[in-house]
Amino acid sequence: MFRLVVACVLISVSLCDDLISVVVIYRHGDRTPIQPYPRDPYRNASYWPVGFGQLTNLGKQHHFQLGQWLRQRYGGFLSPHYSERDFYIRSTDVDRTLMSAEANLAGLYPPKADQVWDPTLPWQPIPVHTTPELEDNLLAMKKYCPKYNSLLTQLFKTEFFLNISRENRDLYAYLSKNSGAQIASLESLEYLYNTLYIESLNKFVLPDWTSGVYPEKMAPWARFSFATQCYTEELARLKTGPLFNEIVEHFRNATKNDGFRKFLVFSGHDVTIANVLNTMGAFEYHCPPYASTIMFELRRNSSFYLNIFYKNSTQVQKIALKGCDFDCDFDDFIRILKPVLITRKQWDLECQNSNFGDFNTIFIYSSIAIGFLISISLLWVIIACFKQVKTNSNDYTRLAIDEVA
Known part of the structure; x- marks a missing residue:
């Protein structure tokens, strides 16, 4: 079976009938520098065709061609007609990743039959979902996390x-x-x-x-x-944990045939690719190139299993999760990744736990602080009562003949 599956994958996914669902993560296409260095002879914007950090025409081509490649690879699995029931795409809230997603979709879903709305335009609008970067702990991974920052600082002090x-x-x-x-x-x-x-x-x-x-x-x-952001398990949990949890839940729903989409796509950055590979123990030190792509394929034979591929520019290579075979049983996949899996709500709670070792320590410090406040309050009440008693002892009843000063 192993030889059959691998051969089938290498030739064309359309020849296989055991593909259940796919998750794709890719980097944006070619861009201009984000910000030139102070003495950069090319720091003037006139040297560049578009603004700094923006997707170039070459970058658009990168993703249009990647979309066509994905259409060819999954043509027998993914319907040529776009449907929100089959497909969902999310991007970081950055121009170059949003534009890359749109260019990719132009190659993946050229309109067919009744989806042709303008005969002169072989393109159709498809929604690309996003969240503001500083609120995104799933894909952009830039939401403020004191605990992560503290752990990273500690790492660099080793x-x-x-x-x-x-x-x-x-x-x-x-x-x-x-x-x-x-x-x-x-x-x-x-x-x-x-x-x-x-x-x-x-x-x-x-x-x-x-x-x-x-x-x-x-x-x-x-x-x-590129290896530093997820250098330890603790760092990986807070950096890529929500994303892997999303992937696991997506595939879990697919195994239950519970309202799942066949195709889930994430448009991200070089650090996205590196962090995902590193979390799986499969990162070989390199700078992930433009349009590099990770593909998770959920398959079913006698049980559910995952195949993972990495398209590093032109070559597609098989990736094995550390501790698992290439044909990785889905339950084993979850078991191995369990230490890093975290929901987005759990992430919010854990991220605030940065200055103390654990929640028990937080409880102890909080109890001390509350006790101190109660003591101060009691002392204030005692002093107030003492002043009241003293005031009452000095009061007298004014007679009618007394004058008001």
């Missing part, structure tokens, strides 16, 4: 990461001096590396100072930086 900072001290200083930006971490290094990468991709001549460091010295650390 001896391993302190050694990385010491090892790169001269490199950081060199990059800071020549770029004009403050480069003092893996994140800021990757940010600069990404800008240089985009400029070289656009055939711009890079400044002379970059020749000794880009790409050779910067690339390994830029790649490694």
Whole structure:
């Protein structure tokens, strides 16, 4: 059965009759730099076809072609007619991911038959759902989480990461001096590396100072930086836990045939791809390229199982969840990921638990604080009563002949 399934997948999904549901996560297409560095010779917007951080025409092509590729891959499974009962797509609330989703849908769902509403326009409107970034703990993963920030700060204070900072001290200083930006971490290094990468991709001549460091010295650390956000299980739980919980619940409904959609899509970023792979123990250090795509395929034979694929630019490779085979039993998939699975409401509660070790500690500190407030209140009542008694002892009854001063 294993050979049959793999061969079937490699040739065409349409040849298989055991595909139940698919979840797709992809990165947006080609974009301009988000923000040039202070001494960037190409920091003037006139050098770029669109604004900073925006999707380019090449990026639109990336996703239109990816949509066509997905249509070819899942043509025998996904109806050519769009239906909200079959398909749902969510994007981060960022121009380039929203536009990538729309371009992708143009390739995936060109209108057919009665869905053609303008014969001169081979396109149809399909809803792309989103949430403001700072309220999104599912896909953008940017909703404020004190506990996550505290854990990440603690991670960077470990001896391993302190050694990385010491090892790169001269490199950081060199990059800071020549770029004009403050480069003092893996994140800021990757940010600069990404800008240089985009400029070289656009055939711009890079400044002379970059020749000794880009790409050779910067690339390994830029790649490694993508592993830091989900470096530990605790970090992964608070970063990708809600997303994996959403995926698990989606597939759980599919196994029960309980009002599930056949296709669920998430339009995200390079960090989205890296974090998802890293949480599964399947991340090989790299900078996820434009339109890179992860595909979760729920299948059924004698039981339900998952196949996971990663389309890194042109190549599609099989991914195995750490601790599971490529044909990963769905129950095993849930069991392995259970430590990181978290609902969005649970996430809100856990994220506020940042300054203390656990809820018991919070209870202890809260009890102490409440006890202190009660003591102060009692003391205030005693003082007030004492003053009242003293006041009453000094009162007298005014006689009619007394004058008012």
